[in-house]
Amino acid sequence: MSPDSLPPAIDAETALAHAPPGHKDELRLWLRMLTTTTLIEGEIRRRLRRDFDTTLPRFDLLAALDRAPAGLSLGEVSRRMMVSNGNVTGLAARLVEDGLVERRARPGDRRAQLLRLTAKGRRDFARQSAAHEAWIAELLSGLSAVERGALFRLLGHAKISVRTALPEEETP
Amino acid sequence: MSPDSLPPAIDAETALAHAPPGHKDELRLWLRMLTTTTLIEGEIRRRLRRDFDTTLPRFDLLAALDRAPAGLSLGEVSRRMMVSNGNVTGLAARLVEDGLVERRARPGDRRAQLLRLTAKGRRDFARQSAAHEAWIAELLSGLSAVERGALFRLLGHAKISVRTALPEEETP
């Protein structure tokens, strides 16, 4: 199944393919997961820049807000995006400046601020989102529906495995 | 001990779980792949910082050099790490400054420079690498060997799918 005919990019995982055998196969699994994800993510970033002159974090923030019409606080956004709080501060500031997002005080809590998409934000995101979905489908089109289902399920197990092994965080 | 960056349980993929059905399942697959990878990667970064006061990119560069005792040019490193050329310039400079990596001219080509681990670099990396491998095994310990094998194989298909769909890169 390896494309021996075309040895294109030599990534870390490929380089390890001929490493001393008997070594932990968990490591190999992880490296393959990482390179696959990095490959897809890089392509998505490139296309977002090329077609919409935007970035993945901006897209992700818009996506989070698009799914929450009532708005989200900065903290809620940072949890959904799995990034730090301070990160969202700057990201949101740039999107507000560009007129895609608005922030307003949350009634009853003078600490929190609600972020919401503006009309322009909704419009822009709708276009980007459609393209994004098509890109993903294109990139994964080499997998059959059965393979996709199996992969989805196994990744679910992996996710649970990681969350279980993680230092007891809060589970609301 | 509680920085503002700990990822709780509600991530983007989970938030999408109740999205309108009939939507592309490729997108769900991708989001699950991304959150799983992000989860593991974030934990590895945290532990590298905590236990070795280093970062994942530094670790990755050392790993690439460790697998190539004869040394690698900056360009070869950037291809293996799948990052830009300019990125490696700064990364390597910091590692050279810290005495973990040395650079020397490549005989016969005055453009290229070879990077190699110093003795200290080899020593440090050996410790980090052992810990890293154990962490990965720990985080993925919830998967059976069969599941790991299946996941590895499916990710291989996904990788091929992406590389096939990618705009004709160089094929030497």
Next chain:
DNA sequence: GCTGGATGCTTGAAGCCTAAACTATATCCG
């Protein structure tokens, strides 16, 4: 009420990362 701890957010320093422009060297080919 008041006070101590939690929560929401911002700031600053440092590192990571990319694209694009640039320099220098190598190589191909007529």
Next chain:
DNA sequence: CGGATATAGTTTAGGCTTCAAGCATCCAGC
């Protein structure tokens, strides 16, 4: 040889990201 093209690496501008420190606000219990 000499020019065109390719390759190796650096630089720069700008965005992303984290951690740690800090400010303001909220809330629970006294």
